[in-house]
Amino acid sequence: MKAKLLGAITGLTLLAIMSAAILASPGREGTFSIQASPPTAVALPGGPWVHYTVVVNAAGYSGTVMLNCQPTLPNVACSASPSSIPVNGMLSVSATVSAAAASNASVGSYPLIITATPRGGNYQKTAIVTLLVTPKV
DSSP: OHHHHHHHHHHHHHHHHHHHHHHTSTTSSOEEEEEEEOSEEEEOTTOOOEEEEEEEEEEBEEEEEEEEEEESSTTEEEEEESSEEEEEETOEEEEEEEEEEOTTOOSEEEEEEEEEEETTOSOOEEEEEEEEEOOOO
16 A cells, blocks of 8 residues: 555656646746837938847746847838847847838838747737838938
């Protein structure tokens, strides 16, 4: 009887340890948020790249966050650097999103959509900044 009881307790203990390890795995707990600044940057058609700072604020999340930038205007390019950010627990990590307007870009105000997705995750966080394309003088 003691052997069966000891085996059952050992099995439950092992199950509890395995469950705790799964819950404590990086990227399994917490979440994160992102912020981007400045809210608006001015670009000239065919001019130099403008830069936004993106801050990933970990709120208990540990793992890798993938950054992406999506322009809403065909003649605008944007990219994130680095595009893959390791995040650890409660720290904040920053990256740069750069954008430029082609020489044939239309003058106007256009949103850039910045997304942060945990590697292997099924959700994403979004920040929107504005690229103001102004005419050359």
